[in-house]
Amino acid sequence: MILYLDNTEYILFRSQTALKGYASQNFLQMSQNKRVNPKVHLSASTLLSRLWISAALVAAASAGSALAQDSTSEETPRRWAKPTPDPDRIMLTWSGDPATSQSVTWRTDTSIANGFAEIALAAAAPGFSKTAESVQAKTQSLCLDQAYSNPDWTVHFHTATFENLSPDTLYAYRVGDGKERWSEWFQFRTAKNGPAPFSFIYVGDAQNGIHSHWSRLIRSAYTKQPDASFIIHAGDLVNNAHTDLEWGEWFEALGWIHGMIPAIAVPGNHEYRAYTQERKGQPSHLSIQWRPQFEYEVEESTPADLEETCYVIDYQGTRIIALNTLDGVQEQKAWLESKLTGHDAQWVILTFHFPIFNSANNRDNTPRREAWKPLLDKYDVDLVLQGHDHTYARGHTSALTGRETDNPNQVGSVYVNSVSGAKMYQVKTDRWNAYAEAGAKVVRMAENTQLFQTIKVSQRTIEYSAYLPSGELYDAFVLEKDADGVKTLSDDPITATPERSFENTLPY
Numbered sequence: 001m002i003l004y005l006d007n008t009e010y011i012l013f014r015s016q017t018a019l020k021g022y023a024s025q026n027f028l029q030m031s032q033n034k035r036v037n038p039k040v041h042l043s044a045s046t047l048l049s050r051l052w053i054s055a056a057l058v059a060a061a062s063a064g065s066a067l068a069q070d071s072t073s074e075e076t077p078r079r080w081a082k083p084t085p086d087p088d089r090i091m092l093t094w095s096g097d098p099a100t101s102q103s104v105t106w107r108t109d110t111s112i113a114n115g116f117a118e119i120a121l122a123a124a125a126p127g128f129s130k131t132a133e134s135v136q137a138k139t140q141s142l143c144l145d146q147a148y149s150n151p152d153w154t155v156h157f158h159t160a161t162f163e164n165l166s167p168d169t170l171y172a173y174r175v176g177d178g179k180e181r182w183s184e185w186f187q188f189r190t191a192k193n194g195p196a197p198f199s200f201i202y203v204g205d206a207q208n209g210i211h212s213h214w215s216r217l218i219r220s221a222y223t224k225q226p227d228a229s230f231i232i233h234a235g236d237l238v239n240n241a242h243t244d245l246e247w248g249e250w251f252e253a254l255g256w257i258h259g260m261i262p263a264i265a266v267p268g269n270h271e272y273r274a275y276t277q278e279r280k281g282q283p284s285h286l287s288i289q290w291r292p293q294f295e296y297e298v299e300e301s302t303p304a305d306l307e308e309t310c311y312v313i314d315y316q317g318t319r320i321i322a323l324n325t326l327d328g329v330q331e332q333k334a335w336l337e338s339k340l341t342g343h344d345a346q347w348v349i350l351t352f353h354f355p356i357f358n359s360a361n362n363r364d365n366t367p368r369r370e371a372w373k374p375l376l377d378k379y380d381v382d383l384v385l386q387g388h389d390h391t392y393a394r395g396h397t398s399a400l401t402g403r404e405t406d407n408p409n410q411v412g413s414v415y416v417n418s419v420s421g422a423k424m425y426q427v428k429t430d431r432w433n434a435y436a437e438a439g440a441k442v443v444r445m446a447e448n449t450q451l452f453q454t455i456k457v458s459q460r461t462i463e464y465s466a467y468l469p470s471g472e473l474y475d476a477f478v479l480e481k482d483a484d485g486v487k488t489l490s491d492d493p494i495t496a497t498p499e500r501s502f503e504n505t506l507p508y
């Protein structure tokens with residue numbers, strides 16, 4: 001639910017805990033803004049009435065009000081909520097080598113018992129479609145109302161994997177019922193064989209205000225980097241793991257983008273929820289939509305609980321390792337170490353949800369830091385892309401012991417926490433000071449700011465840029481690696497844009 005008050009937007013989060021924290025935090029910020037920002041003038045009575053409304057919002061959430069569900073009534077479902085015989089939620093992912101394979105997943109209603117995908121070389125002449133080859137999809141039924149927040153619909157998810165493709169080749173594909181109900185023809189390009197430059201997009205938590213606020217962000221990201229090879233979503237894609245309306249908003253927000261650009265997604269804590277509204281004492285389950293929607297490689301040794309939530313993708317000389325910070329943290333250590341060795345990638349990029357170095361106030365992640373950071377240090381991981389803290393922080397660790405040089409710009413691993421959706425937290429008051437002993441130093445932070453990142457990878461450099469939804473640059477660095485593996489960081493301060501905080505931005 002979004003409540004409009006004096007042109008200020010307040011978002012009622014469905015998580016009771018978050019709401020309780022935020023209602024008070026938001027109003028604290030408002031009162032601070034009153035002091036520092038002459039444009040925001042709140043009379044005592046207005047502030048009191050807002051506080052009263054805040055209390056009412058908390059009460060509403062405490063009562064378990066599922067306000068976002070108002071729009072899922074059977075009578076008037078949102079346009080994107082209900083499946084039809086026509087394919088929607090079309091999603092590219094990789095379950096094999098990106099140079100020779102491509103997986104695609106889509107949704108229909110249950111009238112489509114068998115799904116098919118067609119693929120052809122994307123020639124300029126429209127007759128390319130006559131050369132298409134057909135692949136039958138795996139089709140699975142999903143009963144939405146196994147989780148409390150959903151209508152009693154059953155939907156079909158279909159997954160097809162194109163194999164034996166040629167590297168660096170533009171293909172056209174479509175998905176449908178094999179007869180009349182087809183999607184439009186989409187295009188994708190397979191990866192080159194071996195190392196070659198490429199770019200990608202990375203975003204933190206979409207999670208809240210997905211349709212209303214995240215749409216502009218993800219579309220701006222696509223506009224900035226339309227040739228991105230993939231998009232990393234670092235967890236908390238939605239707020240309530242199983243709520244199908246939220247997944248509908250997510251797909252509506254990004255439209256056809258993931259029909260052309262594959263997703264590398266990891267689950268966050270908001271992708272794990274009980275099936276019942278009352279969560280206390282109930283087991284958490286991975287979003288019922290996750291595995292039907294995202295097709296990733298499952299190794300024989302992957303524990304069933306972790307399937308399609310931790311995996312590796314090698315893309316043009318860069319190894320991307322996706323990890324699950326919610327489940328099997330200790331179990332993944334040996335697996336992670338096996339993936340950090342025995343490869344010839346020039347760069348290793350990790351993505352997961354809970355950050356190693358927290359940037360939101362009153363948060364710390366000691367167990368995961370203790371479990372994984374020694375490995376990240378030992379193998380000198382290049383870049384770690386994370387979410388969860390609803391703030392922005394970019395920093396790095398110092399150079400690996402035994403590899404130090406005289407270069408003052410030498411670094412170990414670069415760490416980023418970012419947020420793309422509408423929920424905003426305060427940054428840690430002591431920034432990353434608590435992590436100084438762990439060798440961490442933060443360079444640029446932000447609060448109350450939606451951000452997306454573009455990352456350009458080449459043989460010797462990673463060029464990183466973080467942008468505001470307007471497309472304005474907020475943070476940037478170049479990480480350079482020499483032939484000996486020594487890494488240096490250049491990052492000219494962006495003086496035109498001071499660090500963003502609740503103090504110098506619009507009231508939240």
Ligand SMILES: [Fe+2]
Binds near residue numbers: 236268353387389
């Ligand atoms: Fe989270």
Ligand SMILES: [Fe+2]
Binds near residue numbers: 236268388389390
């Ligand atoms: Fe989150």
